[in-house]
Amino acid sequence: MSTLRPLHSNDIKRPDEQNKHGISMEYIEYIDRETSTLCKEKVPGERWLKWLYHNPFGKIALHSVVKNKFLSAWYGHKMDSPQSCAKIPDFVKNLGIDMDEATRTMEDYTSFNDFFIRKLKPEARPVDDESESIVSPADGKVMAFERIDQLGSFFVKGSKFSLDNFLQDKELSTKYSDGSLLIFRLAPADYHRFHFPANGHISATTQISGEYYSVSPYAVKNKLDIYWKNKREFSTLKTETSGNILLCEVGATMVGAIIQNYTPESEIKKGMEKGYFKFGGSTVIMLLEKGKNQIDKDILQNTAKGYETSIKMGERIATACT
Template identity: 70%
Template sequence: MDYIEYIDRKSGEICKETVPGEKWLKWLYHNPLGKLALHGAIKRKFVSQWYGNKMDSPASKDKIPGFIKDLNIDMNEAIRPMEDYGSFNDFFIRELKAEARPIDNTSATIVSPAEGKILAFEGIQGLDSFFVKGQQFSLNKFLQNSMLSKQYEEGTLLIIRLAPVDYHRFHFPADGTISASSPINGDYFSVSPYAVKNMLRVYWENKREYSILKTAKAGNILLCEVGATMVGSIIQSYTPDSEVKKGQEKGCFKFGGSTVIMLLEKGKAQIDADIIKNTQNGFETSIKIGETIATVCD
């Protein structure tokens, strides 16, 4: 893979993604020496934890202006100006103005819980349209819970990949009652397509935590936040076993790329046609918080 292409949802055009550390990622995942470094150190918790702590230091705020410029980040969307952040991580988990991300509050819709690039598979198997052929998504390994695996084994899988440029808070896709979060320890592989195209197991080998959103119309939606290389931590800001609203904040990721995975029960919702079509053609689709991604089945 020479570069990452995706479909811009608004225009329908194929775009090339700007990837910070692109050469480094290619070396780690496709060069024999890089793979030695990856498995010997980079995937380990201490490396990501060390870098996460570094991004919490006051000195790290010097990186903010260059990051904004290089990735063309629109600071008019942020609640606080660039000068108001005390560290890079403080900026990285910046809050956005409500009007910058309007929520589709139609009762029959499910909205994106995260911002980035989305893939959707109606049926847990059959991921060959995007990933290297022959790989299967192992629900048992991913959830480490046989009862839950059975519940979603014929359901819909959505993968939302957050790159460093993206807004790094995640939200609820529908109204409902949210369970406590169940953490699963793991490694810290990258979630970039450079890594996961031929290594789907990243999703069940990386650190992650999941919770269940019980809804009135869309069944039980499983939400799982997956950590990745240089992600300092996954922070849950919601109250377990509480009533939540569509678009309400659930938590955030500190520095690094990361992923939110959603599982829908079979027959509960219909994924938007453009997302399905793009996935089948081997492309991720750009997505914003609050945009509709599915409609509840009658």
């Protein structure tokens, strides 16, 4: 499990003390929302990620092999084999995964991917039932920006999120250009099904082909364009109280596939399952229209200090403006 320690003001390192706040070359820190403590994240393949994204020879391997679809597809297929079940016990133990939350025991899965996309008991992820709340669509770590042009507070100063490149849809990029952006990062240890953040009418999915770069902070802290270079799929949730919410699922290195299992052009309820990622860490990006919602202050404050906030699917992250 992650090591916890009390969070004090002198724990918050300034940019000149640490490489982009909570993301250093040595480790990743985030704020646990439930306990308000500063935690160090345990990252599978951490040395490998550092080598790939911060070593000249690693970058050669990254651009020639790792980012390509065939490697992720091959590894995803390998994780579908019955032999991959042998990886489950150590994975659970090393990353402190709570199997009491799952609907099945470790012995009941037919492959590592079967375990990876495990379902949880409904009581394990209660969904905030306030009519005007927006909830997290996934487990993971979240960053939130009231304005899309504020990303310099977390990434390299002056970085801008290119909606034109990300959505490849001029009308949509104009619609959300002055809106809010939330980035939900799913690590390999996280529950990997994603859900709807509010009640509403959901559109069909638009798919955009791309690469398979890692979405780990080691990768994206200096390369924001990974989000619009990677394979991604987006849809629009039309709500009565929160405007139109754009939901985008982003693939990454070793993600075998993004599976959408909802019915397009249908009415859905907050907390209903939308789909899941096969093996690998992944990202869900949410865009909110300007002036429609207020993101929870603790998430905004943590992001402004350079820290992600841990989150569970179903927790409130924002409230509709009344």
